[in-house]
Amino acid sequence: MSLSITNLSLSFDHECVLENLSLKIQSGEFLSLLGESGSGKTTLLKSIAGLLDFQSGHIQLNDQDITHWEPNKRPISYVFQDLRLFPHLTVYENIAFPLKMHKVNKTEADRRIFQLLDDVQMTGFENRHISELSGGQQQRIALARALAIDPQLLLLDEPFSGLDESLRKEMGQLIKKLHEEKELTIIMVTHDKREAIELSSRMALLYNNGIHQIGSAFEMIYQPESRYTSQFFGGENLISGELRNQVFYYADQELAIGEQNLPDGDYLLMVRPIHVSISDDKKKEEVPVFTAQIKEVLFKTDYIEIEADHPDFYEPWSVHTRNHDFLEKEKNEIILITFNPEYIWLLERK
Numbered sequence: 001m002s003l004s005i006t007n008l009s010l011s012f013d014h015e016c017v018l019e020n021l022s023l024k025i026q027s028g029e030f031l032s033l034l035g036e037s038g039s040g041k042t043t044l045l046k047s048i049a050g051l052l053d054f055q056s057g058h059i060q061l062n063d064q065d066i067t068h069w070e071p072n073k074r075p076i077s078y079v080f081q082d083l084r085l086f087p088h089l090t091v092y093e094n095i096a097f098p099l100k101m102h103k104v105n106k107t108e109a110d111r112r113i114f115q116l117l118d119d120v121q122m123t124g125f126e127n128r129h130i131s132e133l134s135g136g137q138q139q140r141i142a143l144a145r146a147l148a149i150d151p152q153l154l155l156l157d158e159p160f161s162g163l164d165e166s167l168r169k170e171m172g173q174l175i176k177k178l179h180e181e182k183e184l185t186i187i188m189v190t191h192d193k194r195e196a197i198e199l200s201s202r203m204a205l206l207y208n209n210g211i212h213q214i215g216s217a218f219e220m221i222y223q224p225e226s227r228y229t230s231q232f233f234g235g236e237n238l239i240s241g242e243l244r245n246q247v248f249y250y251a252d253q254e255l256a257i258g259e260q261n262l263p264d265g266d267y268l269l270m271v272r273p274i275h276v277s278i279s280d281d282k283k284k285e286e287v288p289v290f291t292a293q294i295k296e297v298l299f300k301t302d303y304i305e306i307e308a309d310h311p312d313f314y315e316p317w318s319v320h321t322r323n324h325d326f327l328e329k330e331k332n333e334i335i336l337i338t339f340n341p342e343y344i345w346l347l348e349r350k
C-alpha cells in the first residue's frame, strides 16, 4: 500500500504546525519520522489516521482518496505512545476488540488472535489482565491489537518509549521481523536516531512546519542538505573555505571535490568524526593534516573523544580514538589530526 500526502496544512488555534507538507511512501516502506519536540510528528501521524481535522490537503492510499474517511474505515492501525489498552479486559479481549468492530466471526477471530500472540511471542498470556503485564509485554499486546485488522499501514508513535535499552532492542527486532514477514508499510515516530537508522528504510526530518529532508540513513548523515540536518544527526566537524572550479580552498590547503556539483562560493566542509583520526606524524600520504589544540578529553564507553580546535575550524572538532594513551593528554596540548578526503561533504555557509 502506497501513501501519498499532498499539501497538508494544519493549525491549532491559528498556530501553524504543518504547512503544505507533501510526502510519498511506497508499499512496504518503513519510514521514521524524526524532529525536535513540537515539530509536528504526532500531528502528522494523527492526520494520516484521520484523528485530526486539517485545513487543507489530501491523503491517498494507493490511488484512493481517504481524506474524508472516518478513522475506523481506514485500513490503518495506530499504536499510541501511551498504548491505550483496556486495563479491565484480558489480553484476548483487547486483541478481539478491533475484530469485533470489524465484525470478524469468532472462529476467524480466534485464529487471528492466537496467531498474533505467537507473532509477538506472547502465547499463553491470553487470559491475563493488562494490569498483570510488564511494560514490554503491554507493548507487545498493543502491537498485536494493532495488527489484528491486518492493516495496510501501521503508524507507531514512539512505540518503545519507557522501555529499558535491552527491551527497546528486542521490540525493535520484533517490529523489524513483522515488517519483513507481513510486508507492512510502517511510519514510526521516534526520538532515537539510532533506532531510526537501524530499523527504517528512510527517514524524514520535520522542521519549520514541514519535511526538511527525507532520505536514507546514509543520505541524512553523510549527505545532509543543510546545516540543520547535519547538526540534527550530530558529530559534524566543519571547516570554512571557498569552492572554485570544483576545488575547495581551506586553511592553507586545497582539495578536489568529486561527487558534489556545486556553484563556486563559500562553503563549509563537513567530515564525520569516524573519518577523522589522530596522526602520529605528518606522513606524506595524509594530505589534510592540522595542528590542533586539545580542548577536552572525554572517556566514552567504547572510545575516547577528543575535542580539538584550530583557528580555521568552525567549532572544535570531535576526534575519536581507541588509543587509551590519549586519556593522559592534557588540555591545550597539540595534536596532529587528519581526515579521509573521500568522505567529505560541502554545506552552504549561511
Ligand SMILES: Nc1ncnc2c1ncn2[C@@H]1O[C@H](COP(=O)(O)OP(=O)(O)OP(=O)(O)O)[C@@H](O)[C@H]1O
Binding pocket: 012, 013, 017, 035, 036, 037, 038, 039, 040, 041, 042, 043, 044
Ligand atoms: N490538540 C492540540 N491543541 C493545540 N495545540 C496542539 C495540539 N496538539 C499538538 N499541539 C501543538 O502542535 C505542535 C506539534 O505537536 P506534536 O505533538 O505533533 O509534536 P511532536 O513533534 O510529536 O512532539 P514530541 O516529540 O514532543 O512528541 C506543538 O507545538 C503542540 O503544542
